[in-house]
Amino acid sequence: MIKVNLIGSSRKKAKAGFKVAMPRNATPIVLALIFLGSAGFGYWWYSNLAGESGRLDTEIQAAEARKAQLELIIKQDQMYEARKKALENRVKIIEGLQKNQVSPVVALDVLSRAIDRTQYVWLSSLDQANTVFTMSGLSTSLLAIADLYSNLQSTGYFKNIDVSNAQDSSGNFTFALKCEFSPPRSTVPAELATPVGGN
Numbered sequence: 001m002i003k004v005n006l007i008g009s010s011r012k013k014a015k016a017g018f019k020v021a022m023p024r025n026a027t028p029i030v031l032a033l034i035f036l037g038s039a040g041f042g043y044w045w046y047s048n049l050a051g052e053s054g055r056l057d058t059e060i061q062a063a064e065a066r067k068a069q070l071e072l073i074i075k076q077d078q079m080y081e082a083r084k085k086a087l088e089n090r091v092k093i094i095e096g097l098q099k100n101q102v103s104p105v106v107a108l109d110v111l112s113r114a115i116d117r118t119q120y121v122w123l124s125s126l127d128q129a130n131t132v133f134t135m136s137g138l139s140t141s142l143l144a145i146a147d148l149y150s151n152l153q154s155t156g157y158f159k160n161i162d163v164s165n166a167q168d169s170s171g172n173f174t175f176a177l178k179c180e181f182s183p184p185r186s187t188v189p190a191e192l193a194t195p196v197g198g199n
Contacts (some may be wrong), residue, residue, distance in 0.1 A: 011139065094191050106157075106183065107181050111133070113150070115148065121142060123136070125134055131180050131181050132180055133178070136176045137177075138173070138175075139173045142165065145165055147177075149161055149177075152177075157182065159179065159182045162174070162177070
């Protein structure tokens with residue numbers, strides 16, 4: 001009697017139906033695909049790096065241009081500061097000269113008015129060295145010398161007044177006076193500021 005195994009043959013047929021037929025020369029294709037994929041990824045990565053490098057180069061150039069502009073501004077600022085200091089020094093020198101400048105006309109006018117208000121006082125000599133005046137004269141009394149001292153002080157133009165006196169053989173008093181002429185802010189008295197003989 002012949003036995004036929006139908007189940008076994010059907011299994012073999014079922015297994016044979018799910019097999020994928022692979023060509024025998026598929027390895028070179030797979031290697032080519034891997035190579036192409038690697039090359040594509042490498043190109044994409046290189047393109048990204050090149051783009052990033054270009055962007056950084058542009059930013060560096062912009063930063064260098066900004067740095068050059070700022071250096072120019074700093075140099076100009078240093079020049080302006082140097083000019084400003086030079087001008088400030090000039091102003092200080094001019095102010096110092098104006099402060100220490102003694103106008104002989106103003107000084108003599110103020111001095112003559114102080115002497116005119118003092119009776120019995122006559123000057124015999126007058127010397128000026130910058131702002132210091134040294135004078136000597138004659139008076140009939142010590143009270144007149146004291147009045148001269150007060151009148152000089154009341155003008156507001158004379159400071160550090162130093163007076164020495166002595167009595168001569170005829171009974172008069174000789175004196176030596178030293179003072180500093182220090183005009184206030186407005187160095188021209190009101191009497192000199194008004195024009196004489198105006199129309």
